[in-house]
Amino acid sequence: MLDSYGRNIDYLRLSVTESCNLRCRYCVPENFLPCNDIMTESEILCAVRSAVSVGIMKVRITGGEPLMRADILSVCEGIAGIPGVRELCITTNGTFLAGMAEALRRSGVQNVNISLDTLDPQRYEYLTRGGSIAHVLAGIEAAVSAGFEKVKVNAVLIGGFNDDEIERLAGLSYEFPVDVRFIELMPSGFCGQNDFVSCDEVLKRLPGAVSSNAGGGRVHTAALPGEGTAELYHLPGALGNIGLIRTVSRIFCPNCRRIRLTYDGKIKPCLHSSEEIDIKGMSEEGMKNAFARAVMMKPPVRPGFFLGRRTMNMIGG
Ligand code: SAM
Numbered sequence: 001m002l003d004s005y006g007r008n009i010d011y012l013r014l015s016v017t018e019s020c021n022l023r024c025r026y027c028v029p030e031n032f033l034p035c036n037d038i039m040t041e042s043e044i045l046c047a048v049r050s051a052v053s054v055g056i057m058k059v060r061i062t063g064g065e066p067l068m069r070a071d072i073l074s075v076c077e078g079i080a081g082i083p084g085v086r087e088l089c090i091t092t093n094g095t096f097l098a099g100m101a102e103a104l105r106r107s108g109v110q111n112v113n114i115s116l117d118t119l120d121p122q123r124y125e126y127l128t129r130g131g132s133i134a135h136v137l138a139g140i141e142a143a144v145s146a147g148f149e150k151v152k153v154n155a156v157l158i159g160g161f162n163d164d165e166i167e168r169l170a171g172l173s174y175e176f177p178v179d180v181r182f183i184e185l186m187p188s189g190f191c192g193q194n195d196f197v198s199c200d201e202v203l204k205r206l207p208g209a210v211s212s213n214a215g216g217g218r219v220h221t222a223a224l225p226g227e228g229t230a231e232l233y234h235l236p237g238a239l240g241n242i243g244l245i246r247t248v249s250r251i252f253c254p255n256c257r258r259i260r261l262t263y264d265g266k267i268k269p270c271l272h273s274s275e276e277i278d279i280k281g282m283s284e285e286g287m288k289n290a291f292a293r294a295v296m297m298k299p300p301v302r303p304g305f306f307l308g309r310r311t312m313n314m315i316g317g
Pocket residue numbers: 020026027062063064065066091092093094113114115154156183184185186187188191247312313316317
């Protein structure tokens with residue numbers, strides 16, 4: 001469906017829980033307590049059907065940590081079975097993936113994004129407040145073996161924390177057939193300008209990286225068609241690509257295709273706007289009208305960086 005500014009909104013980011021087994025310092029408050037008022041499986045499927053009826057074709061499941069939901073495989077299977085859903089993806093911290101990758105693939109998930117900001121076990125434990133990197137690495141291997149169409153590893157760049165690991169993280173694209181994507185840290189309640197590292201730093205540190213954009217060259221000024229928000233590069237001989245996601249240093253809004261639904265049934269027309277439409281308890285027809293209204297409410301451009309009363313785990317990054 002076209003919004004008021006002529007953008008085709010066909011991508012739903014669907015948060016299925018606010019719970020997470022990790023407490024990443026830039027994302028979740030240490031003492032965060034989930035409220036448990038999450039959408040049921042049938043509410044989620046009803047919402048996705050409604051969203052599809054107004055033009056959504058791609059769904060990314062996120063959270064919180066989506067694999068913490070006991071019924072996640074059934075939710076995925078249900079979404080994959082909705083006529084009109086052409087692409088089903090999931091974003092996970094990877095810690096439960098080793099035991100679930102094959103079942104997730106069988107449930108109809110096509111692509112998986114795994115968040116991993118450091119390859120140092122102690123740093124990982126510190127950043128996540130207790131997580132074990134071994135589980136994530138096993139999850140990456142399992143995802144590769146399970147035959148997803150695409151496996152991506154996402155690393156948020158954090159100044160003074162992991163900016164000395166850019167080459168090492170990029171090296172995962174030699175070890176596995178995965179795209180390694182570097183994401184600029186967005187300001188939130190727990191991090192700010194001092195932690196910011198631009199994606200330009202990645203290009204400085206990987207001088208051999210060649211643009212995967214048609215025509216080559218290393219200068220990108222616009223989002224690549226079909227690749228959404230990532231600028232793509234390739235290291236010679238690597239099995240996967242390097243992606244740069246300039247969440248801060250570039251404004252993607254003119255190419256935005258997204259709308260969001262939170263775990264508690266609120267449609268968010270824009271990540272950085274406090275506007276929400278509550279669809280919990282609505283009929284499918286009511287939800288359909290609400291999605292159509294939310295599409296038309298999308299602002300032309302993000303109104304700054306603002307997560308409102310929600311932290312990132314409550315919206316779905
Ligand atoms: N638990 C899943 C995971 O870890 O991927 C999904 C939810 S998590 C909120 C989704 C993504 O949001 C993660 O890759 C995380 O690094 C990213 N994220 C959270 N806060 C962020 C921030 N301030 N700036 C950039 N990315 C952020």
